[in-house]
Amino acid sequence: MKALTPAVMIQGTGSNVGKSVLVAGLARALVRRGLKVAPFKPQNMSNNAAIAVDGGEIGRAQAVQARAARIAPSVHMNPVLLKPETDTGSQVIVQGRRVGTLKARAFGERKRDLMPAVLESFGILAENADIVIVEGAGSPAEINLRAGDIANMGFAIAADLPVILAGDIDRGGVIASLVGTHAVLTDEERSLVRGFLINKFRGDPRLFDAGVTAIRKMTAWPCLGVVPWLPQTAWLPAEDALDLDRPGATSTGIKIAVPVLSRIANFDDLDPLGMEDGVRLVFVRPGEAIPGDTDVVVLPGSKSTIGDLAFLRAQGWDIDIAAHVRRGGRVLGLCGGYQMLGKAIADPDGLDGPAGTVAGLGLLDIVTVMTADKSTREVAGTHNASGAPVRGYEIHLGRTEGADCARPLVTIEGRPDGATSADGRIQGTYVHGLFTSDEFRRAWLAGFGVASALAYEDRVEQALDALADHLEAHVDVDAILTIARGR
Incomplete structure (x- = not known):
């Protein structure tokens, strides 16, 4: 029997904690080590879409992650994309193609039917990769959405994936968010979590040593890194409308x-x-x-x-x-x-x-x-x-x-x-x-x-390389590889 392709899933304690950027940075770091990397997000919700090489739509973040991995974007990297049209309904894209519009309640009732397509896409990517880095959506702590989940722990269980949980310290409450997530997960879900990351730290990361110790004591999860704030991530194409607040290059012109x-x-x-x-x-x-x-x-x-x-x-x-x-x-x-x-x-x-x-x-x-x-x-x-x-x-x-x-x-x-x-x-x-x-x-x-001297594509490449360097310096990438290979 063929061994399972190494894979690891980055989940977050909430939306916009930096999961997409972490996956992109890890993809670039690992591809520079000579590995064939494939990014994957089972379910995404975004109106920032990209066109895959096979002609369909995927989330913008997965296209950026594909670029980080130096491969062409595929519809299989984001098999379910929800594009909100109203406060209660979204256009549903499956493996790149529009299949209709559903109200939130109707999608909740039908999402379990999409798991076969999600697993199929994951398998297609895994066949041609040395490692698959999976990104969750929102938070696994949203236990009201647990039934039929294809985005977080539901997929991790179905695909038998180890999970790394990321928390955003910049928004505050990172200890509570990580420990609280630990508290509401089931025993089966907790067993999949192999460690945590602290993201977007401003200042000297050593100042959070006591916080890391507290999280480890209350969850028994190891810390795989405290990632300082990296300004160059603002150069990467954004997916979430929250990122519209990013500062511009100048206040004149x-x-x-x-x-x-x-x-x-x-x-x-x-x-x-x-x-x-x-x-x-x-x-x-x-x-x-x-x-x-x-x-x-x-x-x-x-x-x-x-x-x-x-x-x-x-x-x-x-x-x-x-x-x-x-x-x-x-x-x-x-x-x-x-x-x-x-x-x-x-x-x-x-x-x-x-x-x-x-x-x-x-x-x-x-x-x-x-x-x-x-x-x-x-x-x-x-x-x-x-x-x-x-x-x-x-x-x-x-x-x-x-x-x-x-x-x-x-x-x-x-x-x-x-x-x-x-x-x-x-x-x-x-x-x-x-x-x-x-x-x-x-x-x-x-x-x-206005005289422009900006080389935009070069700027994006510089950002991806800077991000990979940053994660190599502040995250135990070797441990993440070991976790992925031990699935």
């Missing part, structure tokens, strides 16, 4: 304002702009006005275009944007944001909410009709104004037409994409990831007098 929509999606489109020395990237929160000194408003992607258009109006941002345009300001819409800029959005089949047609912002002479066929693919082309090459991806429902489409923003594989107003100040496109293309970003920013 042109101001780009991004309204934070209730279902904002693929907001890592803006990451490269946030790293530019000549750009002030400002995320405008609900209840705040778009600043009057804004140079460019960027309407980001949305998982619910019609719903977020109503949300935008409820915040008064439509009035702010109209005033911005009257002052001579510019607007760029990305995917859902592009659709909002038009005269109308028609949804005859109720794909984005109740069937019907709603008025858009009327800043572009275009009309969008929602259609059931979903475009999910990587694309390449040219920026029409500068001739700069662009690379990106499409994830959207809908077809957009109108007079302003005669002035497309880009040409993608020989076809026009996007639209531009007659005066050139309002633009939109379906292509995500445009700003990761250095030549396009330089050409676009040059129109505002």
Whole structure:
């Protein structure tokens, strides 16, 4: 009988404790040791999606982890992806493909039916890897979600995986969160936990020696490392909207304002702009006005275009944007944001909410009709104004037409994409990831007098290598390997 592929699961005491970053750092550290590493997350909930090499959607974090492991992203790295469309319902993606929309209660009742697909994907990855590093979702302490669990201990038990539990000391209460998790786990679940990590420590880690001793005494779990805060992790594409609070590169330069929509999606489109020395990237929160000194408003992607258009109006941002345009300001819409800029959005089949047609912002002479066929693919082309090459991806429902489409923003594989107003100040496109293309970003920013010297992809690689170095210095990576190999 073939020996089981070494594997280990990183779970957390809560959301946003740094599981995704820890998995990425471990993947890069181990691949530099000569191992073939595969990242895996059974179930993810995020509207920041990426396109896998096999054409489907996965969470952005798993694409970053694949990059850390120096392999192409696969739909099997994140077999179940939930993309929230409302407060109570999400689009469900299974092995890269949309299978429908479910209310939270309905998904809770059906999630156990997804375990075979999850285990199948895990097995496919394990066949071609020396080690699989698995990321949990949320926290295993949410015992109200234990029935049918495929995201944390339910999967660990099904796949017979050892678990390492990570806690975030930066948010406070890390001792209680780790000891409390120990308390609510079942005996079977506790037996799978082989150690814990303390993440995001600010200052001298030795100052937490007494805390480590207390956790070890109350849980009998060994400590595998205290990881200091690493600023370079802010250079990695973000998945959680909480990460929108990351500081920008500068407090001077042109101001780009991004309204934070209730279902904002693929907001890592803006990451490269946030790293530019000549750009002030400002995320405008609900209840705040778009600043009057804004140079460019960027309407980001949305998982619910019609719903977020109503949300935008409820915040008064439509009035702010109209005033911005009257002052001579510019607007760029990305995917859902592009659709909002038009005269109308028609949804005859109720794909984005109740069937019907709603008025858009009327800043572009275009009309969008929602259609059931979903475009999910990587694309390449040219920026029409500068001739700069662009690379990106499409994830959207809908077809957009109108007079302003005669002035497309880009040409993608020989076809026009996007639209531009007659005066050139309002633009939109379906292509995500445009700003990761250095030549396009330089050409676009040059129109505002900003000289860009940022090499974005190099910056991401530097961050991954710095993260791997950091974990090698502060985590017992050898012990983690031993744990993975002992499953």
